[in-house]
Structures are given as structure tokens and as C-alpha cells.
Amino acid sequence: xxxxxxxxxxxxTLRREKQILLEEELQKYGRATNWAIKQILKLHLSSRTxxxxxxxxxxxxxxxxxxxxxxxxxxxxxxxxxxxxKLAKTIRSMRDKTPFxxxxxxxxxQPIVRLDEKAVTLSLADGSLLPIPFDKRSRNRxxxxxxxxxxxxxxxxxxxxxxxxxxxxxxxGFADIDIRAAKQDSID
Numbered sequence: 001x002x003x004x005x006x007x008x009x010x011x012x013t014l015r016r017e018k019q020i021l022l023e024e025e026l027q028k029y030g031r032a033t034n035w036a037i038k039q040i041l042k043l044h045l046s047s048r049t050x051x052x053x054x055x056x057x058x059x060x061x062x063x064x065x066x067x068x069x070x071x072x073x074x075x076x077x078x079x080x081x082x083x084x085x086k087l088a089k090t091i092r093s094m095r096d097k098t099p100f101x102x103x104x105x106x107x108x109x110q111p112i113v114r115l116d117e118k119a120v121t122l123s124l125a126d127g128s129l130l131p132i133p134f135d136k137r138s139r140n141r142x143x144x145x146x147x148x149x150x151x152x153x154x155x156x157x158x159x160x161x162x163x164x165x166x167x168x169x170x171x172x173g174f175a176d177i178d179i180r181a182a183k184q185d186s187i188d
Contacts, residue, residue, distance in 0.1 A: 003183035004163070007145060009138040011120075013173040021130050025122065026169055029073070030103025032063040036077040037099050048074050064125045072108050072164070076101065105168040110158045113165045117146055120165055120177055132167065132175055149181055 014022065036055060045051040051074045052067070059070045084099035106122075114121045119133040139146075153159040163180040170176065 033101040
């Protein structure tokens with residue numbers, strides 16, 4: 001996706017059961033990303049594909065068997081390592097320290113997370129689905145853009161009109177949802 005825009009939405013306040021599931025998923029993603037960061041640095045893995053191949057077996061035993069989940073974690077770990085290295089050039093206190101991914105957000109791509117006109121649905125490791133509905137105000141504000149992204153998409157097929165989706169947890173019981181989508185003029 002060359003021309004990219006970020007669609008920012010809010011979720012409704014989630015029920016307590018959904019909040020617990022989402023918080024568990026956020027913690028798991030944070031632990032998995034920090035483990036991947038340590039392994040990438042320890043084994044001096046330079047490419048995402050190489051890191052995915054090397055970490056596959058240990059990762060599936062520790063965290064999740066899905067390869068797409070590992071690919072998302074490795075991609076996030078690589079971004080965190082690069083961000084840390086750039087900051088370490090100017091901030092002396094960050095030098096000689098291991099990068100650290102702060103829990104509280106997850107960044108997944110399809111098929112682990114799916115976009116719908118009213119919600120984002122997160123697939124969990126046990127095969128269950130966790131729908132995170134959009135609040136009415138943000139959904140109505142971006143309804144045309146979401147409809148154009150979903151136009152012509154089929155069930156079970158990857159929709160190339162949107163990329164990774166970031167879900168950030170707010171302590172108040174709702175989540176911020178950022179969708180990386182192709183610009184409108186390149187969609188239509």
C-alpha cells in the first residue's frame with residue numbers, strides 16, 4: 001500500500017467478559033513481542049522471514065500456533081527494535097539497553113483481525129472470535145470509507161484495501177482502533 005491513511009475509531013464500552021479477554025490478549029501479545037525482540041537480538045536475525053522460520057517452533061509452544069500471529073509479532077518486534085535504535089542515537093540513556101514493547105496495544109493483520117462495517121473481529125488462539133464494535137459517532141463519521149474498503153470483499157479472502165489494525169486499550173473500558181487503509185482515490 002503506497003498511499004495510506006489511518007482511520008481512527010473508538011469502540012463502545014466493552015462488557016466485563018470482553019474486557020478480560022481483550023486484556024489477556026494484550027498481555028499475551030506484549031509477552032510474545034518482548035520474547036521475539038530478545039530472540040531476534042540474541043540470534044542476530046536480520047530479516048523477518050528468517051526470524052519467522054527460526055522462531056516458529058519455540059513460539060508455537062510458548063504462545064500461539066498460528067503462523068500469521070508469529071508474523072505479526074515479528075513485524076512489531078522489528079519495528080520496535082528499529083525505533084529503539086533511532087532513539088538510542090540521540091538519547092544516551094537508551095544505549096546498551098534492550099528494546100521493550102509496552103503492553104497495551106496489539107497490531108494484527110488479516111486473517112487474525114477482520115474489519116466489518118460495525119466492528120473489528122479478533123480471532124483468538126482457541127478459535128473463538130472477539131468482536132469489538134465501533135461506537136456510533138466514529139462509525140458514522142467513517143461509514144463511507146469503511147463501506148468503500150469492504151465493497152467487493154468476499155468471506156475468507158484477504159481484503160487488500162486495508163492492512164494492519166492496531167487496537168489500543170484504554171483503562172475506561174473501551175479501545176482505540178486504528179485501521180491502516182489505502183487512500184480513497186486509490187481504492188475507487
